[in-house]
Amino acid sequence: METGSSSLSWFSTRWFNIELLRSFEWQNPQWLYALAIIPLFLLVRWYTIVRARQKLPVALTKRDIRNDPISLFRHVPPLFLTLTLALLIISLARPQTTNEQVEQWSEGIDIMLVIDISESMQIQDFKPNRLESAKEVARDFVSGRFQDRIGLVVFSGDAYSRSPLTTDYELLYTYIDDINFDLIENRGTAIGSALAVGTNRLRESDSQSKVMILLSDGDNTAGNIDPITAAKLASAYDIKIYTIAIGKEGRVPFGTDFFGRTRYVENTLDETNLREIAKIGNGKFYRVSDKRALEAVFQQIDQLEKAEIKETRYKDTTDYYYIYLRWAITFFLIWLMFKSTFLTNILTD
Numbered sequence: 001m002e003t004g005s006s007s008l009s010w011f012s013t014r015w016f017n018i019e020l021l022r023s024f025e026w027q028n029p030q031w032l033y034a035l036a037i038i039p040l041f042l043l044v045r046w047y048t049i050v051r052a053r054q055k056l057p058v059a060l061t062k063r064d065i066r067n068d069p070i071s072l073f074r075h076v077p078p079l080f081l082t083l084t085l086a087l088l089i090i091s092l093a094r095p096q097t098t099n100e101q102v103e104q105w106s107e108g109i110d111i112m113l114v115i116d117i118s119e120s121m122q123i124q125d126f127k128p129n130r131l132e133s134a135k136e137v138a139r140d141f142v143s144g145r146f147q148d149r150i151g152l153v154v155f156s157g158d159a160y161s162r163s164p165l166t167t168d169y170e171l172l173y174t175y176i177d178d179i180n181f182d183l184i185e186n187r188g189t190a191i192g193s194a195l196a197v198g199t200n201r202l203r204e205s206d207s208q209s210k211v212m213i214l215l216s217d218g219d220n221t222a223g224n225i226d227p228i229t230a231a232k233l234a235s236a237y238d239i240k241i242y243t244i245a246i247g248k249e250g251r252v253p254f255g256t257d258f259f260g261r262t263r264y265v266e267n268t269l270d271e272t273n274l275r276e277i278a279k280i281g282n283g284k285f286y287r288v289s290d291k292r293a294l295e296a297v298f299q300q301i302d303q304l305e306k307a308e309i310k311e312t313r314y315k316d317t318t319d320y321y322y323i324y325l326r327w328a329i330t331f332f333l334i335w336l337m338f339k340s341t342f343l344t345n346i347l348t349d
Contacts, residue, residue, distance in 0.1 A: 010323045024320070027094035034089045038082060080335040087328035091321045099316040109148045109305055110165055110207040112198040113138055116216035116246075117181055118156040118189045123217070123267060125252040126291050131179070133291045134215055134246065139176050141298045142169055151201050154179055155194035157186025157222040161201055188222025191273065195230035195241075203237045210239045211305050214277065217247040219270050227273050231280040241281025242301055243274040248289045 014020060026032065115134055126133035142150055149165035152175050162183075163175040195214065202210045212234060220227045234241060247267055254265045271287065278285040284301075288294045 010326050015320075015323055015327070021095070023097070024095035025098055027096060029093060031089055031093040034092075035086060038085055038089075041085070042078065042082060077335055077338040080331045080338065084328050084332045084335060087324045087331065091325040091328060093321075095320045095324070097318050097320070099318075101314045101316070108207060109145075109209040109211060110151075110202055110205045111145075111148055111211045111213065111305070112151045112153055112165070112201055113141075114153045114155065114159075114194045114198050114212060114214045115179065116156070116189060116191075116194075116218065117154045117179060117183060118216075118218055119181065119187055120189075120217050120247075120267075122181065123247060123252050123254050123265070125248045125267075125289070126246070126294075130217055130246055131181070133294060135176050135179055137291070137294050137298050138215075139173055140295070141302060142172055142176070144302055145169070149205075149207070151198075152176065153194055153198045153201070154183055155190050155197075156181075156184045157188035157190055158184050159190050159194040159197045159223065160184070161197055165201060165205065186222065189216060189218040189220060190223030190225075191216055191220040191277075192225035192227040192230040193223035195227060195234055195277070196225050199230065199234040199237060199239060202234075202239050209305065210237070211283075212239055212241045212281065213244070213301060214241060214274070215244045215246060216274065217245065217269060220273055227277055228280065231277040235280050235282065239281065240283045240305075241277055242283040243278040243281075243285050244294070244297055245269055245271050245274050245285070245287045246294065 115131075115138065117131060121131040121134070122129050124130075147167060149167055150163075150169070150172055151161065151165040152163040152172065153159060154162050162179070163172055166172060191214070195212070198212045198214075202212065231241060247269055249267060249269070251264045252267045253262050255263050257263045271285070275285045284304075286297045288297055
């Protein structure tokens, strides 16, 4: 409403629009109660005039008594005086509009998501499989962040950076959605190489908090960097590491056979390396066996690594009391004109 009000000329009749008046904030709203006194003022004034008016006994027949429409104009001067008083009261109440803007910001956290896309991530103990569940949960995790720079590393037999650190979450969603098992040809699980690539992305960061979230379902079986050595390198750059071991132990569904029947494989996972990596990286190790547990882990990490969100509020206040003051002065001058010229006698008679 402020924009529309600002564009109005002061003499526009839209200043008396009920919706506009309701949209105002009033700095001195107690003055509005004085509007209730105006009818009382008119009543007292009318009673005083009637009592003070000289009365002469005149005998007239009923035929001689008739109403003259011109006599109605005698109410015009009091009307302008009443409007003057009402507008002065509105002006004293200080109508105004306030446009408040809130600017939110935080120091932010730099986070690298390091996701395993090795062949075993196709196992279907998570529906539809481990990788698709991990992608969905990672996407939800990103959507809950505010002004944090987030990057993405994928790995199997090799590791490479899928996305640099960015606050463009829409672009990051696209990178996450496009993750598939064909991105890397070499088979295996190169955890050490993945940590090294993530560290390389984070090492030049100026953020006070740098975090790596490693999600894998296997042991280190590929790459030319030992995971423990890579974890120590990350720790040297003050990078905190959370590790998540994903998958159930024992017989788990893994695709179908020639006849379309569900095929089962034996799944084992040595947690030793992932636990040690989290310990070196001053983070935490988690073991999850279903999607709900994976969601809970990401929610916990989300709470542990929340940056303080600060906000600055700006208030732009526009006063409109002068509009109604000008109208009051205008009506007062018109009233004076009626009172100070021959028009008074015409309207009274």
